[in-house]
Structure formats: structure tokens, C-alpha cells
Amino acid sequence: MRHLTRTLAAVAALGMAAGAASYTPPAAAREVVVIRTAPPPPRFERVPPPRVGYVWAPGYWNWYGGRYVWVGGRWAAGRPGYVYRGPGWRPYRGGYHYERETWVRDPHWHR
Incomplete structure (x- = not known):
């Protein structure tokens, strides 16, 4: 019985290691x-x-269904020490690509 438990534990560990090695994070x-x-x-x-x-x-403007669609403004909860940078279309390789909204560090902010 002890041998079977060790074998199952080894197989489970191998499976987890193989899964972790083949994982690709969404950002990549x-x-x-x-x-x-x-x-x-x-x-x-x-x-x-x-x-x-x-x-x-x-x-x-958001790109949806092969065309631009307007998304109305909204209130976003503030983040102390950060500045909000809204989404937008930036020139890229002869066209435009969408950059999502983000919060960037405020260089003038001091605690």
C-alpha cells in the first residue's frame, strides 16, 4: 500500500511539473x-x-464587429500616487493600434 501511495504521488508531481513547464502566461x-x-x-x-x-x-472609440463603436465616459476610482491615462488609438506600423487604459506613477506625488 505504501508503494502505491508513493507511486501515485510521484505521478502527480510529474504531471504538475509538466503542466507548469508548458504554461504560457496570457501577456505573452x-x-x-x-x-x-x-x-x-x-x-x-x-x-x-x-x-x-x-x-x-x-x-x-472601441473596435467591435469590424467598425468603430463609441464607449461613453465614466467615473473611475482614483489611485493616490498615480495618474489615469485613458485608452486610445496610437499610430503603429502604417495603421492604428488600441492601447488600454492604465494608471502611471505620478512623478510629482509625495506621501
Whole structure:
């Protein structure tokens, strides 16, 4: 019985090692999609009054179903020490590629 338990434990450990060795994290599997047509100009949005602890994330054009689709602005919870950078289309290899929203370190922020 003890031999069987050790054998099963060894097989399980081998299986886990093989699975870990073949794992590819999602970031490594990303590909850049380039759209040849420029996005339309941003739409005008009336920015609501400020909200304490939130940052206004303006609307943007998203690529969906083979065309640009407008996504309206929204409030995003603020992050002390960071500056919000909204999503957008950046020139890339003769076309445009979409960069997701992100938070970048504020170089002027001190605790």
C-alpha cells in the first residue's frame, strides 16, 4: 500500500511539473491588432461635476464587429500616487493600434 501511495504521488508531481513547464502566461500570448483606418474624432461629452475620490475617464472609440463603436465616459476610482491615462488609438506600423487604459506613477506625488 505504501508503494502505491508513493507511486501515485510521484505521478502527480510529474504531471504538475509538466503542466507548469508548458504554461504560457496570457501577456505573452497577446498579439497587436492594427486597424488601417483612423478612428473618428472624439465625441463631445459634458463632464459631470467632480466627485471626491474619483477621476473622470472620458469616452473613446472601441473596435467591435469590424467598425468603430463609441464607449461613453465614466467615473473611475482614483489611485493616490498615480495618474489615469485613458485608452486610445496610437499610430503603429502604417495603421492604428488600441492601447488600454492604465494608471502611471505620478512623478510629482509625495506621501
